[in-house]
Amino acid sequence: MREELITSGRMNANIDPYLEIWHWHIPLYLFLGGLAAGILFFASLYVILGRESDYSGAVRRAPIIVPFLLVIGLGALFLDLRHKLYFWQLYTTIKLESPMSWGAWTLMAITPISIIWVAIHIQEFFPKWQWKNVILVEMNDFFTKNKLSLAWITVILSVILGIYTGILFSAFNARPLWNTSILGPLFLASGLSAGAAVIILFAQSKKERQIFAKIDLMLIGIELFLIIHMFMGFRASTQVQIEAADLFLGGPYTAPFWIFVVVLGMLVPAVLEIMELRHKKIPVFLPVALVLFGSLMLRFIIAYAGQFSRWLY
Amino acid sequence: MRYAMAIDTKKCVGCSDCVVACQTENDVPIGYCRDWIVERTDGTYPQLEIEIRSERCNHCDNSPCVRCCPTGASHYIEGGIVKVTPHKCIGCGACIASCPYDARYSHPDGYVDKCTFCDHLIALGEGPACVAVCPTKCMYFGDLDDPNSDVSNVLKKRKYKSLIPEAGTKPQVFYLI
Numbered sequence: 454m455r456e457e458l459i460t461s462g463r464m465n466a467n468i469d470p471y472l473e474i475w476h477w478h479i480p481l482y483l484f485l486g487g488l489a490a491g492i493l494f495f496a497s498l499y500v501i502l503g504r505e506s507d508y509s510g511a512v513r514r515a516p517i518i519v520p521f522l523l524v525i526g527l528g529a530l531f532l533d534l535r536h537k538l539y540f541w542q543l544y545t546t547i548k549l550e551s552p553m554s555w556g557a558w559t560l561m562a563i564t565p566i567s568i569i570w571v572a573i574h575i576q577e578f579f580p581k582w583q584w585k586n587v588i589l590v591e592m593n594d595f596f597t598k599n600k601l602s603l604a605w606i607t608v609i610l611s612v613i614l615g616i617y618t619g620i621l622f623s624a625f626n627a628r629p630l631w632n633t634s635i636l637g638p639l640f641l642a643s644g645l646s647a648g649a650a651v652i653i654l655f656a657q658s659k660k661e662r663q664i665f666a667k668i669d670l671m672l673i674g675i676e677l678f679l680i681i682h683m684f685m686g687f688r689a690s691t692q693v694q695i696e697a698a699d700l701f702l703g704g705p706y707t708a709p710f711w712i713f714v715v716v717l718g719m720l721v722p723a724v725l726e727i728m729e730l731r732h733k734k735i736p737v738f739l740p741v742a743l744v745l746f747g748s749l750m751l752r753f754i755i756a757y758a759g760q761f762s763r764w765l766y
Numbered sequence: 767m768r769y770a771m772a773i774d775t776k777k778c779v780g781c782s783d784c785v786v787a788c789q790t791e792n793d794v795p796i797g798y799c800r801d802w803i804v805e806r807t808d809g810t811y812p813q814l815e816i817e818i819r820s821e822r823c824n825h826c827d828n829s830p831c832v833r834c835c836p837t838g839a840s841h842y843i844e845g846g847i848v849k850v851t852p853h854k855c856i857g858c859g860a861c862i863a864s865c866p867y868d869a870r871y872s873h874p875d876g877y878v879d880k881c882t883f884c885d886h887l888i889a890l891g892e893g894p895a896c897v898a899v900c901p902t903k904c905m906y907f908g909d910l911d912d913p914n915s916d917v918s919n920v921l922k923k924r925k926y927k928s929l930i931p932e933a934g935t936k937p938q939v940f941y942l943i
Contacts, residue, residue, distance in 0.1 A: 461803035535857025536876035627866035
């Protein structure tokens, strides 16, 4: 038997009895950021591939929600800070070893870019829109002319946005559940899957809807592969990782994770999308809502379970 | 200069004087502590063994808390001591999540706080409050780079360990076993 107890009565707020420093703000932002990254990725990808007219839903319509997602996400992050008046310190330096610093600067770059992307496509929703101010007209012309360069910048930034949150978590070697390099790609795949699902709602043609259903199916397959290998990796690792994995394999997070994230968030929408591709009538919002729900729950569960996992005592 | 601490687990009685001295010296808010006592019991009755440790921030050489800080609020000062600059801290909590020793806490004023090896006392030529107040004199503090310091001498003579070395943090608080 081994027993280790703190006998001097430590009860630091948010640290004891187990770490609870991050609450709903962080998983909500992770979801919104991942979704925004997914939508912008496909929007810019199809401009680069020269298929803008075939995939006008992805390129011109779906990105309209991205600025709102990013602003709400940034608002949630701001509310989480405990020293809010000093938030601007984030932008006085760049720390290459801190994924949070990368994230702050990536968001600083991608939020205005998403607004520009919506602005140059605003006629899609408001056909009679005319920019009145001469500076705005010039900016609209400049970005429309250089759309390919804008798309390249956007595609790179969107990948960073989608993956850095997983890298941020995985850089915390103190939290055994997070300390796996699979988490970055898993969050990216989940974000791209959520983006592809939302694009289905904005799709302009049956072909576009089918292509994005297939893309979503492929991404769900990749997510399942990554999840299985993540747990295999934990079970084959050190005692702290085995205990972290056990939280999901019989422990308190087993039911929420496998039911909400895997079954409802991945398997059921995959089955519905396969049925839709086989021409069965499925209401379009149903697999989309389930994929978004699964993506949100993945982040909530990983954020909370990761804080619960520990090296000590 | 590399400051480090050595604590003799054979002499520590778990009186918690170090906990209270630190709270008094550093104006730690009520309900928080920068150091604490851990009791480890091994074995099956009647073959029981106990180890008592006074734990705190380990001022690691490869500290994850300095690495993950997005503003540079968490930084090293002379001697390898890890400190937090309150006006640069945004209270994001990354350093708190990154410490495997749970050594940091969120001060009610918003910034992140932790043991500082009493660097304000070191500047005056004294040592940390916890070391000064220990009734069994089981704590040693000094410069590892000075071969004649208390810490260097005691680490030469005794077997020692550090906490969770496999986390790769290179902690600088050693426990004499």
